[in-house]
Amino acid sequence: MKKVIRLTESDLTKIVKRVIKEQDEEAKNMVAVQKFLNNRYKSDRTFKPLVTDGKTGPNSQTERAIMRYQSEKRLAADGQIGHDTMEQMRKDGLGKFESKFLGLF
Numbered sequence: 019m020k021k022v023i024r025l026t027e028s029d030l031t032k033i034v035k036r037v038i039k040e041q042d043e044e045a046k047n048m049v050a051v052q053k054f055l056n057n058r059y060k061s062d063r064t065f066k067p068l069v070t071d072g073k074t075g076p077n078s079q080t081e082r083a084i085m086r087y088q089s090e091k092r093l094a095a096d097g098q099i100g101h102d103t104m105e106q107m108r109k110d111g112l113g114k115f116e117s118k119f120l121g122l123f
Contacts (some may be wrong), residue, residue: 045072051099052114054107055083055117 025033052068059065066079074080074097081097088095091106099107 048072048074050112050115051084051107052080054082054110054112055087057115058087058110059083 023037032050040097049070051071052070052072056070060067065083068080068083074084084099084103086096087107088097088103091103093102093106094100104112
């Protein structure tokens, strides 16, 4: 037997606001990472600076830059920012690019 869950308009509004807030915070986190990577590779003529728009995805320039960083640090080069990558970035100075929102990774 299927269970029916009834949500009020107020419930739906709260859910939508929470999702939007989480997406906004995630974008702010990614902007910090993009700024960190731009700073790290600023003297490398082969590195095209990342657009600091908070966006990334499969085969994106940001994902490739993350993979490059991970390879250099001998981390799993998957383009995802997991615990090990975040800890290494923080050791390497990510903190000066972090906002008070960073912490979702």
